Amino acid sequence: MRWLCLLHRHRELPSKLKTQLSRNRAAMDSLTFKETTLDYVNALFAELWRDYTRRLCPSAAKVHALLEEGQPLLNDHIALRTFNLPKVGLDRLAAPFIALGYVPKGEYDFEAKKLYAQHFEHPNSEAPKVFISELQIGRCSTGLQQKVRALVDQVDDAALRGSDFLSGGRLWDLDFATFQALSEESEYAGWVAAHGYGANHFTVSVNQLSSIDSVKGVNDVLRSAGFAINEFGGEVKGSPDVLLEQSSTMADEVAVNFTDGEQLIPGGFYEFAKRYPMEDGSLYPGFVAASADKIFESTNR
Numbered sequence: 001m002r003w004l005c006l007l008h009r010h011r012e013l014p015s016k017l018k019t020q021l022s023r024n025r026a027a028m029d030s031l032t033f034k035e036t037t038l039d040y041v042n043a044l045f046a047e048l049w050r051d052y053t054r055r056l057c058p059s060a061a062k063v064h065a066l067l068e069e070g071q072p073l074l075n076d077h078i079a080l081r082t083f084n085l086p087k088v089g090l091d092r093l094a095a096p097f098i099a100l101g102y103v104p105k106g107e108y109d110f111e112a113k114k115l116y117a118q119h120f121e122h123p124n125s126e127a128p129k130v131f132i133s134e135l136q137i138g139r140c141s142t143g144l145q146q147k148v149r150a151l152v153d154q155v156d157d158a159a160l161r162g163s164d165f166l167s168g169g170r171l172w173d174l175d176f177a178t179f180q181a182l183s184e185e186s187e188y189a190g191w192v193a194a195h196g197y198g199a200n201h202f203t204v205s206v207n208q209l210s211s212i213d214s215v216k217g218v219n220d221v222l223r224s225a226g227f228a229i230n231e232f233g234g235e236v237k238g239s240p241d242v243l244l245e246q247s248s249t250m251a252d253e254v255a256v257n258f259t260d261g262e263q264l265i266p267g268g269f270y271e272f273a274k275r276y277p278m279e280d281g282s283l284y285p286g287f288v289a290a291s292a293d294k295i296f297e298s299t300n301r
Contacts, residue, residue, distance in 0.1 A: 038127060041100050041127045051167035052199040055195075056195065056267040057270060063249075069210055075128040076204065080200060082197070084137060085148070093197070104119075113296060115135055147193075148182070154171070167198050168198075194258075195256070202270060205275075206245075215245045229249060243284035244287065246295060250301055252266070252269070269298040
């Protein structure tokens with residue numbers, strides 16, 4: 001298939017792929033370009049979804065069974081996590097998306113959690129948004145910095161070419177004691193160290209649903225089916241006043257292999273978002289830092 005060829009060339013020749021995509025943009029009208037690149041975007045998200053449901057959030061299938069209404073659920077956005085070291089920083093994770101037409105939009109700072117984030121949007125509004133955050137390890141303790149650098153130093157640059165690494169999991173060896181030490185200072189650091197790369201969460205667009213018209217309504221359905229809802233900052237984060245409401249499940253407990261044995265730790269979770277119209281009538285496309293700060297707590301079990 002054509003998209004397989006394109007992604008293969010991206011792994012080997014990322015600069016040439018970016019050049020070719022630029023030529024494609026100039027050569028095709030905007031509608032044709034959007035339709036073409038959406039195929040590539042869908043292929044990338046299919047790989048992220050397979051990894052997410054297999055490794056990080058197996059309960060996602062149950063969410064779909066509860067909420068689907070005769071058609072696939074619409075994914076509002078995904079989130080990815082990393083460290084702000086040059087080899088594995090936010091820019092490295094964003095590159096495969098940018099090569100497929102995504103552009104950076106909002107920037108977000110999470111002072112208490114020592115995180116910086118950006119979100120990215122595709123010209124085709126059908127494509128999910130991408131939210132990428134990174135831990136600013138320079139603001140963390142010397143011990144944490146040393147541990148994280150030791151992990152990232154194990155990564156071969158070749159493993160980060162193309163887009164496969166985005167759903168490739170952990171690229172370093174890690175023992176359970178190091179995971180615990182990192183988690184004690186930063187739950188986020190422990191999560192990235194243990195799981196590596198993959199979608200931290202997918203997000204159901206509540207706007208798409210017809211039988212449930214509110215985030216609170218989604219929470220009620222999930223809670224009645226046995227899901228734990230993230231209550232940090234309230235079960236619904238945001239409001240119509242800020243044009244975005246969000247909620248999430250608490251992360252699945254998943255088995256992770258450490259160098260000294262297998263342990264159950266928090267994995268991925270599912271988010272739910274309802275967007276409200278701006279003055280021009282279009283739905284608000286961004287994120288609200290105060291709400292996102294509480295969504296991060298979904299992996300803090």
